[in-house]
Amino acid sequence: MTSAVxxxxxxxxxxxxxxxxxxxxxxxxxxxxxxxxxxxAGKTTTIRLLMxxxxxxxxxxxxxxxxxxxxxxxxxxxxxxxxxxLPQFGGMRGNEVVTYLGGMRGGVDRARVTExxxxxxxxxxxxxxxxxxxxxxxxxxxxxxxxxxxxxILDEPTSGLDPLNQQTFQRLVTEARTAGGTVFLSSHxxxxxxxxxxxxxxxxxxxxxxxxxxxxxHELRFHEVVIEFSDSVPEAGVRAxxxxxxxxxxxxxxxxxxxxxxxxxxAAISGHAVTEMVSREPSLESIFLSYYSK
Amino acid sequence: xxxxxxxxxxxxxxxxxxxxxxxxxxxNSAAFPLIAGKxxxxxxxxxxxxxxxxxxxxxxxxxxxxPDTAAGYLQWRGYGFFAILFAxxxxxxASGAVRRxxxxxxxxxxxxxxxxxxxxxxxxxxxxxAVSAEIVTLTGAAGWLGCVIAGTPPAVSxxxxxxxxxxxxxxxxxxxxxxxxxxVANFRAAASAGSVLxxxxxxxxxxxxxxxxxxxxxxxxxxxxxxxxxxVAPGGVFDPAATVLLFVVAAAATVAASVGFVxxxxxxxxxxxRQRPKAEVHEPSVNxxxxxxxxxxxxxxxxxxxxxxxxxxxxxASVVLLVNITATFFASTPTLSxxxxxxxxxxHTVLLALIWLSFAQAxxxxxxxxxxxxxxxxxSSGVLEMQLAEPIPRWGVLGERAAExxxxxxxxxxxxxxxxxxxxxxxxxxxxxxxxxxxxALLVPFGLTFAAVGALLAGWRPRVAVVTLSxxxxxxxxxFELGPLFKWPNWADNLSVFQLYGTPLITPVFVGGLIAxxxxxxxxxxxxxVVLARRDVAA
Numbered sequence: 053m054t055s056a057v058x059x060x061x062x063x064x065x066x067x068x069x070x071x072x073x074x075x076x077x078x079x080x081x082x083x084x085x086x087x088x089x090x091x092x093a094g095k096t097t098t099i100r101l102l103m104x105x106x107x108x109x110x111x112x113x114x115x116x117x118x119x120x121x122x123x124x125x126x127x128x129x130x131x132x133x134x135x136x137x138l139p140q141f142g143g144m145r146g147n148e149v150v151t152y153l154g155g156m157r158g159g160v161d162r163a164r165v166t167e168x169x170x171x172x173x174x175x176x177x178x179x180x181x182x183x184x185x186x187x188x189x190x191x192x193x194x195x196x197x198x199x200x201x202x203x204x205i206l207d208e209p210t211s212g213l214d215p216l217n218q219q220t221f222q223r224l225v226t227e228a229r230t231a232g233g234t235v236f237l238s239s240h241x242x243x244x245x246x247x248x249x250x251x252x253x254x255x256x257x258x259x260x261x262x263x264x265x266x267x268x269x270h271e272l273r274f275h276e277v278v279i280e281f282s283d284s285v286p287e288a289g290v291r292a293x294x295x296x297x298x299x300x301x302x303x304x305x306x307x308x309x310x311x312x313x314x315x316x317x318x319a320a321i322s323g324h325a326v327t328e329m330v331s332r333e334p335s336l337e338s339i340f341l342s343y344y345s346k
Numbered sequence: 347x348x349x350x351x352x353x354x355x356x357x358x359x360x361x362x363x364x365x366x367x368x369x370x371x372x373x374n375s376a377a378f379p380l381i382a383g384k385x386x387x388x389x390x391x392x393x394x395x396x397x398x399x400x401x402x403x404x405x406x407x408x409x410x411x412x413p414d415t416a417a418g419y420l421q422w423r424g425y426g427f428f429a430i431l432f433a434x435x436x437x438x439x440a441s442g443a444v445r446r447x448x449x450x451x452x453x454x455x456x457x458x459x460x461x462x463x464x465x466x467x468x469x470x471x472x473x474x475x476a477v478s479a480e481i482v483t484l485t486g487a488a489g490w491l492g493c494v495i496a497g498t499p500p501a502v503s504x505x506x507x508x509x510x511x512x513x514x515x516x517x518x519x520x521x522x523x524x525x526x527x528x529x530v531a532n533f534r535a536a537a538s539a540g541s542v543l544x545x546x547x548x549x550x551x552x553x554x555x556x557x558x559x560x561x562x563x564x565x566x567x568x569x570x571x572x573x574x575x576x577x578v579a580p581g582g583v584f585d586p587a588a589t590v591l592l593f594v595v596a597a598a599a600t601v602a603a604s605v606g607f608v609x610x611x612x613x614x615x616x617x618x619x620r621q622r623p624k625a626e627v628h629e630p631s632v633n634x635x636x637x638x639x640x641x642x643x644x645x646x647x648x649x650x651x652x653x654x655x656x657x658x659x660x661x662x663a664s665v666v667l668l669v670n671i672t673a674t675f676f677a678s679t680p681t682l683s684x685x686x687x688x689x690x691x692x693x694h695t696v697l698l699a700l701i702w703l704s705f706a707q708a709x710x711x712x713x714x715x716x717x718x719x720x721x722x723x724x725x726s727s728g729v730l731e732m733q734l735a736e737p738i739p740r741w742g743v744l745g746e747r748a749a750e751x752x753x754x755x756x757x758x759x760x761x762x763x764x765x766x767x768x769x770x771x772x773x774x775x776x777x778x779x780x781x782x783x784x785x786x787a788l789l790v791p792f793g794l795t796f797a798a799v800g801a802l803l804a805g806w807r808p809r810v811a812v813v814t815l816s817x818x819x820x821x822x823x824x825x826f827e828l829g830p831l832f833k834w835p836n837w838a839d840n841l842s843v844f845q846l847y848g849t850p851l852i853t854p855v856f857v858g859g860l861i862a863x864x865x866x867x868x869x870x871x872x873x874x875x876v877v878l879a880r881r882d883v884a885a
Contacts, residue, residue, distance in 0.1 A: 105731055106882035128737040135735070139728030144646065147631040152646070155637030156736035160630045169628040177627030181449070195732075 056081045056203050056234040057102065061111035064097050072097045073258045075111070079236055079251075081202075084229050086249035087238040094258040095238035096136050099207050102236070103133055115203060129157075132201035134192045136208055146176035146183070146191050153195055161198060168194045171220050185212040197224060204228060206237040210244050222247050275310045276332045277317070282325035289320035296320075352473045355447065359439050360477060365820065366431055367485035371424045373828070375492025378416040381682075388680050389414045395679040396422065402671050405552045411579035416493040417500035421579035424489060425508055429572050430548070432512055433519040436478070437540045440523025443470045444607075445533035454612055463607050467524070471600055474520055482513040489578070504577035507584030511575040514592035518568045519544065521599030528606030531615035568592060639742075643750040650716075655758045658709055662762035665702045666769040669694050672701065691852050694775040698766070699851035703785060706762065707844055710755055710793040711819050717751050718800030718815050722808040731884040741875045744801060748794070748871055755793040759786045778851075785850035791863040792847050798870025805877040819843075 057079040064072045072094040079085040089095050100106045101113055104124030113120040115127045141149050146169075154160030169176050174190040183191065189212040196204055204225075210218045225235055225248045239245050245252055252269060254262040274297075281304045290308060291299050293316040299308040310317055310331075353360070382392035393414025400410040400422060407426035412418030444467075447453050456466055486509040493500050526543060527536040547567040554564030555573070564570050571592050574585035610616050635645040644651065673693050676682045690696065724730045733743055763786040770777050796819060803811035826844035828834070839845050846863050848856030 100731075100882075100884070103731075103735060105734055105884055107880070124734075125737045125739050128735060131735075133735040135728060135731060137728060139724075139732055141729075145627075145631065147627055147629060148633065148636060151631040151633060151636040152642055153732065153736055154630065155642060156733065156738050158737075159637070162630055165630045166628045174628075175626040176629065177624060 054081050055079065056083070057085075057113070057115055057236055059098075059102075059111065059113045062098070062101060062108055062113050063110040064094075064101060064106060065109040069257070071109070071258050072101070072255075075255075075260055077253055077260060077263065079234060081234050082229065082232055083251055084225060084235040084249045085237070086245035086252040087236065087255065088240065088242065088245060088252055089238075089255035090240055093255045095240075095255060096207055097258075098255070099136075099205055099236075099238060102205055103128070103131070130202045132196035132199060132204045134196040134204075134206040134209055136211075138188045138192045141180035144180050146174065146178060146180065146187075146194075149180060149191065150176065150194060150198065154198065157199055161200070164200065165194060165198050168197055168224075171224070172217060186214060186217065189213055190217065193221065193224070197228070200228075200231070200233075202233060204233060204235045204237070206235065208239055209237055210239070210241070218244065273333060275314075276334060277308055277310050278328075278330045279306045279321065279326055280304060280328040281306065281321075282327050284324065286321055286324050290317065293317050293320040349473070352470070353477075355443070356439060356474070356477060359435050359442075360481070361816075363431070363435050363481045364484070367428065367481050368488040371420065371428075371485050372488035372492040374423055375416050375420045375489050376495040378419050378493075378496040378498075382414070382419070383680065391678075391680045392682075393418070395675050395682075398678065399671065399675045404555055408555065408573045408576065411576055411582050415580055416496040416498045417504075418579040418582075420489050420493060420500065421508070421576055421582060424485075425512065425576075425578060428485070428512060429515060429569055432478075432482075432516040433544055433548075433568065436474075436516040436519030437523040437544055438537060439474055440520045441527050441533060441536040441540055443474070444524060444527035444603075445530075445536040448613060449533050457612065464604055467600075467604050467607050471520070471524070475517055478516045478520070479513055482509045482516065485509070485512070500578055500580075504579075504582060504584065507577035507586075507589075508575055511572050511577075511584070511589045511592065514589050514596065515568055515572040517596035518571075518592045518599065521596040521603065522568075524603035525599045525606065528603050528610060529616050531613070531617075535615075568595060571595075640746055640749045640753065643746060644753060647720075647750075647754075651754045651757070654709075654713055654754070655761050658706070658758045658762045659765045661705050661709065662702060662765045663769055665698065665705060666766055666773055666775065668701065669698050669775055670773055672697050692776050694773075695777060696852050698770070698775055698777070699785070699849055702766065703847070703849065703851060706759065706789055707792060707847055708823065710759070710789050711796050711823070711843075713755065713758070714751065714793050714796035714800060715812060715815055715819060717747070717797060718804055719812045721747060721801065721804040722811045725804065725808040725883065728884055734883060740878045744805075744871065744875050744878055747801065748797065751797050752790060752794060755790050759789040762786070781851050784855055788847060788850055788855065788860065791860060791867060792843070794867040795843055795846070795863045795870070798867040798874065801874035802870045802877060805874040805881060 055078045057077070059075050059077045062072060062075040062077075070092075075094075075098065087095050087098065097106070101108055102115065102120050104120050104127060107121055116130055118127045118130075120127055144152070147165075150165055151160055154165075165176075168174075169190075172190040172193060174187060174194060176191075176194075178187075180188070180191075189209075193209065196206060196209075210221055213221060222244075225237075228235060235248070237245075237248070246266070246269075249266060251263070251265050253260055283304070285301050285304060285306050287299065287301050287306065290296055290306060295310055295312045296317050297309050297311065299306065301307075308317070314331075379389075382389045393410075393412065396410050396413035396419070400407065400413070407422060410418060410422035410426075413422055444453075453466070457463065461469075486505045490500060490502065490505055522543060523536075523540045526540045530536050530539055548569050550564050551567040551569035551573060554567075554570060571588040574583075574588035576582035577584035606616050633645070636642045676693075676697070724733075730743065734740065763782055767777065767779065767782060796815065799818065800811060800815045803814050807814075822842045822844055825834070825838060826842040829839040829842070829845075843863070843866075846856065846859035848859050850856070
């Protein structure tokens, strides 16, 4: 499989420890890559480097083998871009913005624009300044998807969208992927990444701290288990059980986390009277929060 | 709200009024002996000429009182003219404070931060009252200083009275601007409606002053109330009742605006035009102009470009109509008549050339600054980032900007030229069409010179581009205007870009100046291309 996006030692140093440092990352063609991280982690900086809007302090970034800085015009022919925040187009109507920016690209696929605006339920006849935040975001999505690009670079794409339109967005991403497209999207909302991405990279303080497939992400999952015993608590046996961590005992109540299968925990408590047992799977959000805090 | 933020929000008006108020007044009063002459006899003759001229301009300014004195001249040329400027400042400051800040979402965020509507409006009003008082006071002080330099200090009490009247007029217009801004729903509508109100009040006063029969409702005009005082001129009066009435108008309008602001929805006006239901649109625009390079920018900014073109055409027409009056004034003024004798060619042609080209250059320079301002805001607002997300190179964006400006300046200049050529025969002004075309065409490289410097500044430091270019332009203009008046050396005169343009309507084209302008434009845009290519956008 060929690479759509390749970054080698990509660095943008703003000084005082701010920026992006030594980013090595590859995104394969056909992949939907989620770039996760808290606010200010360096997601937008990475995206702007890919778009050639800002220049790297060191390192390189290529898209389909084209240098994002030196060959940025050729790169943009292949890319559909949604910035973190759309600029003010004032009194221009939505359909004028589409034709204006589409004209810079050489033309507009009218049928595609109509299809997208209908799917997103966006009235292109209204003036930009009359649009709500969500409608501005929808217009941004139309602009990014309208020329069926090989690569979509989307900065926080569902920001401001209602749940129904978030589902529409997920469908659009799936369609793009089915058609052979690649998607690079940034987010700090895990649930959105969970729904759409095949791989995620986690960035923190300008450095990539993790890069894994969604399958591996799911392997990070664990269960929080609380067991109420009628008399004695087999604490030593539970602590010794494989895959069991964070054991705490309060009277006849034992709490722990279980990674993977439950067999060893069940073996450790066998022979003890259990009055209540509750197992809860935390959301991916909680999993990553604990990951960030490490 | 901090004073720093308020200063920032009012900075453009403050800078403009500081220039027009303080500098303009000081220079005009101080230069009185140079214009009118140094002997009493010359000054009296000058005063008679001004009185005749003033009668012809009574629709615009109140009749002059003792224009043979520096103080009388200051009253007519300074305070008469300032009524319009200060009124416009008050009105547009109010529209901006209410509507522009509301359009930008600032008002919503201030209100959500816990500031009450009444407190917000009163803070803006009190701040404007304070800064306008300061500008008016400094204007008065500048006038006094100018008259002292001219050798005839005016009565301080008169200056204080006139300043009070000017301040009251400014506040009244600010209050009316606040009120109008509550009625409509956006800045453009507020500024337009306010302008119409101001023009109507100005015309009421103007008609009342210049017609034999007293026009109805003249007394309700804020300009009428202001013009009841003319205390700077020797023998002039200060009308406290009219001034108090202006303050009452200001207070009443502000209170009414406050009630309106409390009652209406943020983002809406007191008048809600009922929107007709429209079918949703899901197709892109079919307008082919939006797809063509350069043309798309011209189309998007067509209203502004047409406004500038119309404004320049109206200015051109006014200048043509003024030439004969000015020629008569010059001929009848002993200190100025020698200038006419020394002019190369027909007096009317020369006056047209001097007046029109001076206006045209100033307008083109200001137009270039407005374009540079847009380039800077495109950068900070993210429009440039969106443009660069499309497959066009950065130099392409720059080239398109330069081409758009070139086309608009060309249209503005040649439409104005057509107006001049159409009107001048009726006014008896002989014009050489070839020279008219070349002087008009030269306005294009002239405009490009400013735009190129602006493009370089916008590419390098977008946030300071407008302020820096405006400063360069003002200094350049002052050198051009004041150099000959104060007999500065040639090398100082030649520092002005305005000097490079020359006087192509009456003298041969200044080839050296043209080459210099083209060189500045080429180097400026070339450097801007390099700087823009290397710079981070939206960072």
